[in-house]
Amino acid sequence: MSTTTKTFATTLGRSLRARVEALMDTARPEGPAFLAAVGGTEIAKATGVGALEKLCKPLIVPAALTLALRDGRLSAADTALLSATAAAYTTGDVILMLGGGHASRSKSRLVAGAAAFGVGHLALGGxxxxSGLRFKPVQSVVHGVIAAGAGAALLSEGRENAPLAAYGGLLATLSALATSVDRSHGPAASVLAVAGPVFLLSDALILARRKATGGSAVAKVVDVGVIDTYATAALLLLTGTAAAARTAGSRP
Structure with missing residues (x-):
């Protein structure tokens, strides 16, 4: 492992710890609110209490946005893009949640949810x-292979999956850009290196969940896993991108 890689890994570790500490900071309500929203959604998924999910899940991304905005001043344009991302993600959450959640077999609702998230990915990628992030060759190739494989698997099930395959390509592109983060974007932005892949994992779990037997222990475990990975990815994407924007804005 090169010195540069070791240094970045150390920076990433410290930034992740700082993010956890921010969530535990009871002096500010945003962190505990995020944890409460995630915890309530986990319980709802594990127990099947739909009312609790409807109360908690739509609060996850707004709480993450508040955490991202409280870390420091952003320009009006940066704030607008970050807020548009959060609004699109929350819309996608509501669309999927009201349509049977992760267990839904409805392609149309899944496509509608993916479209909402796609808008958010475009805003965040912008x-x-x-903020100065640029695609790097290795990250681009790796994510290209992932997108191609996922797309081929979806299309093998039917051409009606084409919109989902396209969404997977968009998410892989966002993840490739996020994982191209380096020291020039500031220490706090380093969390983007794990944010994109975790979001990919979350969406992969959603597809896997649709094949599980409803109400089974496996289905409930996957449901909770989807929430954990999604909430983690949303938090790190929003806070990491905000940090990169602040670093870019501080340059002369």
């Missing part, structure tokens, strides 16, 4: 580019 902010990343605006």
């Amino acid at each position: 902010l990343m580019l605006r």
